[in-house]
Amino acid sequence: MKLLAIRTLVLIVLALLFLAGFTVFVGRYLHSAAAWAQHPSNRHFYQNGRLKETGTIYDRRGEILLETKDGVLTYHPEENIRTAIMHVTGDQDGNVASGMLKVMWEHLTGWNLLTGAYRYQDSLSATNDLTLTLDARLSALAYRELNGRKGAVGIYNYRTGEIICMTSSPSFDPQNPPDIQADPERYKGVYLNRLLSAAYTPGSIFKVVTAAAALETIPGIEERYYHCSGKILIGADTVTCLVPHGDVMLKDALAHSCNVAFAEIAGELGADVLQHYAELAGFNSRLTVNGIKTAAGRVDVKQAAPVELAWAGIGQYTNTANPLAFMVFMGSIANDGLSVSPAIIARENIFPALAKAEKRMLPEETAKKLKRMLRNNTLTVYGEHRFSGLELCAKSGTAEVGEGKEPHAWFAGFLDREDFPYAFVVVIENGCTGSRTAAAVAASVLHAAVDRYQ
Amino acid sequence: MNSFRESMQQVLQETAGSIYPLLTDLASQAANTYTLVARWLFPLLSLVILVRCLVPLIRERSTDTVWGYLVLANGTSIPVRNWENLIGRGKYADIVVNFPVISRSHAVLTFRNGSWTIADLGSKGGITVNDVKVDKAQEIQFGDVISLAGIDMALVPPVQNEALVPTGAAGNSGDTDEEKDFTLNSTVTLMLLFLFQVLAVVQLFASRASMTLAALPVFGIFFLTELFHYFIMRKLQSKSIELEILVYFLCGLNLALVASAAPSDLKKQLAAILIGIAAYTVITWLCLDLGRARRLKYLALVGGVLLLILNLAFGERIYGARNWINLGFITFQPLEFVKIAFVLAGTATLDRLLTTRNMTAFIAFTGACIITLALIRDFGTAVVFFGAFLVIAFMYSGDLRTLFLVTAGAAFAGIAVVTFMPYIAMRFAAWGKVWQYADSSGFQQTRTMIAAASGGLFGVGSGNGYLKNIAAADTDLVFGILCEEWGMLVALCVVLVIVFFVFYAVLLTKNSRSAFYAIAACGAATIFLLQTALNVLGSVDVLPLTGVTIPFISNGGSSMVASWGLLAMIRSAV
């Protein structure tokens, strides 16, 4: 029988092949079971494609943003609030990929790899609840200030990383979703949280990055004068300012957003240096906010011609910026060059609770110099009276988008206050001049933020 | 809320209306708490039962019975351990006689009907018995001078004063302490299995499924049958019966799955188990004697061909393939029973296997099966038959090259079929990307994976799943129900039991009395393995979904009876 025993090897091979196939399944299971369980046809969790039950989501003040009431998913009672933070909670049909209903699905529904969909007595417990760092009413105010224009507003604490205000427009009432298809122009990209998942041409706010690179690499830059005659010829192309700025120092060039001076500075820095400092400032990489990956801003000047480099130095060319990432960069200037990773979920809510992650973006000295220059912007250009008591340090941006469309309006910065260590960003699509429209939104929301926590 | 609980509630409502809400609340609380605890016990018990069954089976396999000795002229005495022994110089010979004049495979020494026979395998040196040249085969007596290429030897009886009548049933269980431990151990395992199954029944009543009291007698009869069968087996043979305990384990899960997914089939399924056990007992008994077993082979061949013709002539389509026969009072799937005939058709004794090498009948039968399956479009079962054919053919011939050629040929044929018959290709179009077609051609696979993900390691509790509501989930997607309601660990135990059958068949081959039994056991194990592989891996999109059953687990009477029949093939090889 030895002869036959040897020949049974074929059978062993078949059995091993089966076990190998089964291992493939187990591998896929470990990797994707959470995604499988989230399929809307899973009747353990969904009824008619909508979640049957979820843990309660609270904002930082204990307001209930989302709960299961009598077997129905119920958002905040006030429509303006649930609309303003729809992108944070997520919609009922699971279209908002960065919403808590998607990102924290396992936490909110109680599913896990070990016990699957099983729940004792078929019900959720307090461990399935979630507290956000967000102030829902402040976000609602920000949403109202956007006044129907597409864009985003964010405020975060640059010492702790807590995001206290987040809103994205357009939005809709998640309790009573409208017919999105009926008005494609109004609801263009409505499922996108523009603070996290969009990237826009930055325009002049990018000059802060160019200035940081200049402070680091060009000796005596702060004492130098640049002459602005209103335009500068680079190769066959010209870079222009709206008005001639005359002889300007770096801080004046930043305050008045002098394109000519920054075109010259970009040329002096060269492509490699500008690229390097843009990447230190968070461009070309994605942030992670409690597991939500943001869109990456882009800077790529490696192959740029001199005039393209000049345009890149003033925030045009192919540059894009993610609003949240730029807010974090602004926060790092406020925080002596250290950026604190942003969070939307209260730390005690997550297991394992992660310590706040810090990353050095700039040397302390450079950060302090930039802070003085950004403060000077407010004092000399934006007008301290509009931001009284805020100790505002900021930079506006008006990003040309071409195609005959109005430019995007940006306003980003921070409060230089120990009691209110807030960095912020406002971006309004086709919102015209940043120092007017976006700055007005920022002023209103920041004043409200300070008032609410006085 | 289940109907059992509802009927209880009704009684309560009539008698004590005031305390009724309190009592229902308590009942629901108790049911919930029960599931909370029980779902941890099931995987634990499964693992314990599995280990307690595998260990004795692996340990026991070598019976080390010596049927006689072959004594050489130089005094060397070689034990004869099998009913069929290959004598030769090669390393795969059972009796190695290491002289250069002897061929690698020289002769086969066979015990049959109370006497020994020696057969020449076309050796160079030839064989003589008492100086008379053996042409093909020659019966021999103890003490005859057998000469292989001039090397003299003789067969002598075993030393112990033991009657040389190997019958397979070597008397009742002995009185030694070791054997008592043995019996005790397996009885404890059986009791653990009972615990598992009783807990499962209670869980079903504590679940959302609409269980009625009518289910209780079904489980009651099942328990009694297990007990009765176990003690009959105990009485009749001394071998360990953990193999049967493993199958009871699978059948218990089967009944629980049917109770959850298709309660109206419960009685039918119990009947199938009872018929299966009866068929198993009869086939095992028939196979005890090799002569009987070989006659059974020819009977099965005829029966198999008849069933194939019957299926082609009267087959009806119920789900998918046209493989049902309706006799008015009963419907069944004839092809399930053809599997037993198929395995028997592939068997041969070692002398036959090494002398004639004639596989014509087996190849013809395989061809008939596969053509029938292609005609009724049951491709999953066709793959099962083809795989079993490969294994058996290789055990027959040992020719790896032919094996590869046949496989390649079949692969080309498969590709040709898929290329020229696009409607067949359509069926497999979703393979590997079922999530893109989650609500169309990938529906069954995605729902299975969703169910598996919902079950976690411990399951949501028998009766609490949702996958069962999908058509044919209790057959084709039964792995998904298993994962959802019982959890990944119990599902893994089921897979391991099936894989163990394969390793067990391989282990048995080495000490098998006859090549007949070894081939039958390996063939049956291959069918178990391939069905499980196609079902499990097909339903989770590792392989294309073909719709075959998991032996002993899927809902289905024919499948259950046939699986017991195939199990008899494995048991006979012990």
Ligand SMILES: [Zn+2]
């Ligand atoms: Zn200028």
